[in-house]
Amino acid sequence: MVNVRDLPERELLYGHKACPGCAAGTVARLILKVTGERTFLAYPASCLSTVTSIYPQMAFAVPSFTAPFAATGAVLSGMAAAVKAKKMQDVTVLGIAGDGGTADIGLQAVSGAVERGDRILYVCYDNEAYMNTGIQRSSLTPYGAATTTSPAGKAGGAIGEKKFKKNLFEIMVAHRIPYCATASVANIADLLGKVAKAKDTDGPSFLHIHAPCPTGWGFAAERTMEIARLAVESGLWFLAEYQDGRVTLNYRPKEFIPVREYLKTQKRFRHLGPAEWNVIEEQRDREWAVISGRWEPAGREKA
Amino acid sequence: MTTLSKDLAASRQFISANDAVSYGVRLCRPEVIAAYPITPQTTVVEKLSEFVANQEMDCQYVNVESEHSAMAACLGAALMGCRTFTASSSQGLLYMCEMLHYVSGSRLPIVMMNANRTVAAPWNIYGDHRDSIAMRDAGWLQLYVESAQEALDTVIQAYKVAENHQVMTPVMVCLDGFVLTHTYEVVKVPSQAEVDRFLPPYAPTENRLDLAAPKSCCISVSPEWQTEYRYKQHAAMQAAKKIIGDVDAAFGAQFGRRYGGLLEEYRCEDAEYVLLMMGTIAGTARLVVDKLREGGVKAGLVKIRSFRPFPREEIVRLAQGVKGIGIVDRDISFGYEGALGTEVKGAVQGAAPAINFIAGLSGRDVTKDNIEAMYRKVIDLARGQAEEEIQFVGLRWEQW
Amino acid sequence: MQKPSINHSFQYPGSIGEMPSGPCADAGVLVEANAGWRVFRPVLDAAKCVKCLKCWLICPDGAIDRSGKDYAIDYAFCKGCGICAYECPTKSIRMEKEGDDVE
Structure with missing residues (x-):
């Protein structure tokens, strides 16, 4: 657990050019508050690079660099090797990448990096599409979402994204790494605690953080946190962590709110109707059936 | 340390x-x-x-x-x-x-x-x-x-x-x-x-x-x-x-060992016919130069060590007084010529007539006979005989 | 206020020789504000604020300052997204339309 009152005053990400209400901004600055000044940061070509490091306005205060799009995991491996070579103590090698940079073009490199067992902390902030290039679909774009490359089409045409969101968390769990978790800006205490655990993990750790994007999803900037909460409460995002060889579900809503209450808040889902809401709800229930069978709810100790 | x-x-x-x-x-x-x-x-x-x-x-x-x-x-x-x-x-x-x-x-x-x-x-x-x-x-x-x-x-x-x-x-x-x-x-x-x-x-x-x-x-x-x-x-x-x-x-x-920096010249002092190349072909070519020299042909070779940066000034100097140049490329830029050929010809700017030999592609052996034939072709060109500007060395079905 | 501020003495290199040896720059150097992005500005009512830290935590820009007696907002870098006002449990922050004097 992290006592938020103990978090440092100093902002290690400041003056960035992200859109108003950008959850990735919140995610990145809070992570740095936990990992602290002794952090070496790499981030790939992404929203984060575009809004933080265009000369001469440098928004990150820690040593950092822009990595090639596909290479975040691999540059972290090189940095971790350097930490060992230079015999540095008490430092964090941190990567922050988006959903495309992690689950699509960067998947091979992140898989390699965590498989090698390097002491790195890899964070995927998931805004569910390639936002920096203008909202194109990624493998983490959810079913039904209209993006510029999965458009909704004219009436009776396409429904937007045709595939369900890939389960990146389970892919990373399959690597049997020491620590892996999902989080959301909807639950800051949970998120901060997971960052702290990941930071202290002696080996690779991975965080997948749901990060709503007002621009790409189509909602008012002030509602970022609310949208994130609705995703969790409707069961379309889950909070879980994997450590000591088992997955724990950190939060299970007593009763899911109807998915339409989440979907109707965003322009990207505006074209959907009851038929698609049903498809999404059925998929959600299937996923949760799997989750409930395989993962343990919070607070229940293994017999 | x-x-x-x-x-x-x-x-x-x-x-x-x-x-x-x-x-x-x-x-x-x-x-x-x-x-x-x-x-x-x-x-x-x-x-x-x-x-x-x-x-x-x-x-x-x-x-x-x-x-x-x-x-x-x-x-x-x-x-x-x-x-x-x-x-x-x-x-x-x-x-x-x-x-x-x-x-x-x-x-x-x-x-x-x-x-x-x-x-x-x-x-x-x-x-x-x-x-x-x-x-x-x-x-x-x-x-x-x-x-x-x-x-x-x-x-x-x-x-x-x-x-x-x-x-x-x-x-x-x-x-x-x-x-x-x-x-x-x-x-x-x-x-x-x-x-x-x-x-x-x-x-x-x-x-x-x-x-x-x-x-x-x-x-x-x-x-x-x-x-x-x-x-x-x-x-x-x-x-x-x-x-x-x-x-x-x-x-x-x-x-006690040095390699000439950007390039190494072999018997180029008074050379009239020079082949330029990179890598191991130079080893074979040295033997050919020695043989040609024995026969009274003023042959020389230049082994280019540094392709980037490219030793333009050195090559311009070497081309002075040379009667013919052959550039051996183990590559080809399809639709144009070999990369070294382009660089060398661009540097010497027609100071000497030149043939670009495309040789040793994909492990094809470049023999002493091949190299001697290259020198002969350069000599023929220098003497006014028509020669193709780009030639694939040892191409099957062709006389080499 | 304990927030990074604009470096008014920043100077661009005056010659090739003054440029860094690679494409790098000093970290954490800010040369311009983001205030001009704002259409609405958050205004904090210190009397109603219970200093719960929520706005300080969730602000995407880190523009809430908690270092003084009362919470304050760094208007140089607040973009006016309104998350702080929307989420404030005691409704201590209201969004006011910016005048024409915003830089």
Whole structure:
């Protein structure tokens, strides 16, 4: 657990050019508050690079660099090797990448990096599409979402994204790494605690953080946190962590709110109707059936 | 600097050129090696892994999952202030392409070895220069070597050149696949103490990740600044021309072996007919030059070591008084000519008539007879006989 | 206020020689504000604020300052997204339309 009152005053990400209400901004600055000044940061070509490091306005205060799009995991491996070579103590090698940079073009490199067992902390902030290039679909774009490359089409045409969101968390769990978790800006205490655990993990750790994007999803900037909460409460995002060889579900809503209450808040889902809401709800229930069978709810100790 | 119990003493060893590269790398004390195997580079990374496993090298060896990641890991480590090494070949080098540009633009003095191998399709694992030539504009210095000894010595020189603060540009040491990489010869391996004296530990510039002086690296710059960074890269390459020569001379003074810096001339003093080439073909061509000289033909050859930076001034000077030039390319830019041919002809600007020979593609043997025929064709051209400007050497069904 | 501020003495290199050896720059250097992005500005009522830290935590820009007696907002870098006002449990922050005097 992290006592938020103990978090440092100093902002290690400041003056960035992200859109108003950008959850990735919140995610990145809070992570740095936990990992602290002794952090070496790499981030790939992404929203984060575009809004933080265009000369001469440098928004990150820690040593950092822009990595090639596909290479975040691999540059972290090189940095971790350097930490060992230079015999540095008490430092964090941190990567922050988006959903495309992690689950699509960067998947091979992140898989390699965590498989090698390097002491790195890899964070995927998931805004569910390639936002920096203008909202194109990624493998983490959810079913039904209209993006510029999965458009909704004219009436009776396409429904937007045709595939369900890939389960990146389970892919990373399959690597049997020491620590892996999902989080959301909807639950800051949970998120901060997971960052702290990941930071202290002696080996690779991975965080997948749901990060709503007002621009790409189509909602008012002030509602970022609310949208994130609705995703969790409707069961379309889950909070879980994997450590000591088992997955724990950190939060299970007593009763899911109807998915339409989440979907109707965003322009990207505006074209959907009851038929698609049903498809999404059925998929959600299937996923949760799997989750409930395989993962343990919070607070229940293994017999 | 850690002294390992197994620090090398000077020795003479019968080893392959790939092993010679590995010994050269070991002597340079890289702190991080990241590599992915590919024929015919594999024995280099196997040997280096063995050195590390035996604690004969104090080095972090990172087994990456691709060539792209190999160079990316080197990038991360180099930004942290480490001396780094990787090696690749052919498809692997092409897969690394994005990273090659990234590293040179980031001005990191990474040294890599490339086992020159052709590029699919059709698949073929044997040597030509099409892989590294395809990376011509990646912003790396490219040094082509002829022997195992030169390979070992050039690796050491490469770090010295790359890490010079006027250069701060990565270097690719290129060895012809199989013909050189897998050929055994007696190699003088210098002692660790001697190499330490020649090559001090890597001293990075401010362009790195440092907790004491935090920088944002590999940043984005607008069109208002990009040209200046490109100009600096070009200026560094130009500066490297002199530094490659200086380092080779200093190496020669200390170790008793030197290779001519940017290029090596063989019997060019009064030469009338000169062939220019890169890599192992030069070894065969020397024999042909000697034979032609015995027969009264004023033949000479130029082995170009440094393709980038390109030794334009030296070639212009050499072309003075020459009656005919042949340029041997182990590559072809389809629809035009060989890459070396373009560069040499552009430099000499018609000062002498020239033929561009496309030879040794995908491991095709280039024989003494082939080379002698090239000289004969250059002589014929100089005497006014019509010759095709671009000729595929030893093409099946044609008389050579 | 304990927030990074604009470095008014920042100077661009005056020659090739003054440029860094690679494409890098000093970290954490700010040369311009983001205030001009704002259409609405958050205004904090210190009397109603219970200093629960929520706005300080969730602000994407880190523009809430908690170092003084009362919470304050760094208007140089607040973009006016309104998350702080929307989420404030005691409704201590209201969004007011910016005048024409915003830089």
